Amino acid sequence: MEENKLTTREELKTYFETGKAPTQNQFSDLIDSLRHKEDGLTNKEIIYLANRLEAIENGFIGYVNYTTEDEEFPIVISSQDEEDQVIDAGKGNNFEGKKRYFAGNAPYTIKAKKFSTKNLRENEYYALRYEADPVYTYYNMMARLFGNTLPSIPDGFDFGPLKGKRFYFEISKRNYGQKINIVNTHIKFINKTEVFIEYMVYGGGNLWGHEYTSEDIVTDHYNIGDFLNFFYRADLRKTDKSIECRVYDEDTDLLLATGYLNANQNNINIPCNGGTDKTRNVRIECDYQNPTREVE
Structure with a gap:
């Protein structure tokens, strides 16, 4: 077979028709037309x-x-x-x-x-x-x-x-x-709306993250970067009510962070203003925003 010239499939098939005896060159054409598993x-x-x-x-x-x-x-x-x-x-x-x-x-x-x-x-x-x-x-x-x-x-x-x-x-x-150890924060999630809302938690220093969830969780982040940020997602394209999600220290009831989900929008990766610092028990409450309340 001439260099860089491939024999067609139809011609190769004719070499092996009943009664024919393929020649050495025809077998060579067949082999050269195939790809060996070691060929790059x-x-x-x-x-x-x-x-x-x-x-x-x-x-x-x-x-x-x-x-x-x-x-x-x-x-x-x-x-x-x-x-x-x-x-x-x-x-x-x-x-x-x-x-x-x-x-x-x-x-x-x-x-x-x-x-x-x-x-x-x-x-x-x-x-x-x-x-x-x-x-x-x-x-x-x-x-x-x-x-x-x-x-x-x-x-x-x-x-x-x-x-x-x-x-x-x-x-x-x-x-x-230094040695790094795991610390735990218990997070309780309360959704007071009819809208499906999920939150995710991200540890300080980009060291730890938890995927979006609508459930209560217990973190296993680290004693370095013992600071948690919160993000939210909720599809509000079919509602004209905005939602406010507040993060509290469950032990002291102190407000730590607030996030706003806008009406008539698909809210994705919405961050909180604020976060937790060495807080072991957290409560998140999401409710419709009071229309008379000014958004900070």
């Missing part, structure tokens, strides 16, 4: 494949690794029509980020295998930030510290279902100069 893709083929994946909207992970050694941070992607795919975000120690497409089609569920902590020295911790839901921004995505005095990321840790197209994963190693 050309740049043109890679570009075509990437464009194809974009066109059919496969999910993908965009990850950044700010650590300095090869680690093991295996992430398992499950889809509805392919075997589980494992992507190790600890290999390569990249600072500019990498992008890997998922096999199979949505919906995707993303979990972790047990993350390594073997390269941590005294007072060092891994800081993990991730986002599987595009409603979160870079400033309030989910976050965790792990290693040393804090629990590791266990086998089966659930990052949640991928609600958009991209799963973002970022990991770094930090030395805080």
Whole structure:
């Protein structure tokens, strides 16, 4: 077969018609027309494949690794029509980020295998930030510290279902100069309206986050950054009543923070004015805003 000239499928089939004896060159044409599993893709083929994946909207992970050694941070992607795919975000120690497409089609569920902590020295911790839901921004995505005095990321840790197209994963190693311990804040959520309202809690220093919920929770944030911020979301496009969500110290009934959800809008990631500082018991009350009350 001439170089760079492929024999068509139709012609290849004629070599093996009943009664024919394929020649050595014809067998060679057949082999050269196939792709061996060890063959690499050309740049043109890679570009075509990437464009194809974009066109059919496969999910993908965009990850950044700010650590300095090869680690093991295996992430398992499950889809509805392919075997589980494992992507190790600890290999390569990249600072500019990498992008890997998922096999199979949505919906995707993303979990972790047990993350390594073997390269941590005294007072060092891994800081993990991730986002599987595009409603979160870079400033309030989910976050965790792990290693040393804090629990590791266990086998089966659930990052949640991928609600958009991209799963973002970022990991770094930090030395805080001290041991870090978990502290707990009990949060009671009271919704006095007929509107479905959710809140999320974010720990000080971008170290810890809890996904949106409408339930009571107990945090497991850290004694460094023992400061909690609150965000809300509620779809008020079909109501002309605004809502006010107040955060109280449950032990003293002191008002700590207030957030406002505007009528006739889809309110997403609405921050509170204020937050908690070393508060162990918190009460959130959401109610329709008094129309005679001036919004601060």
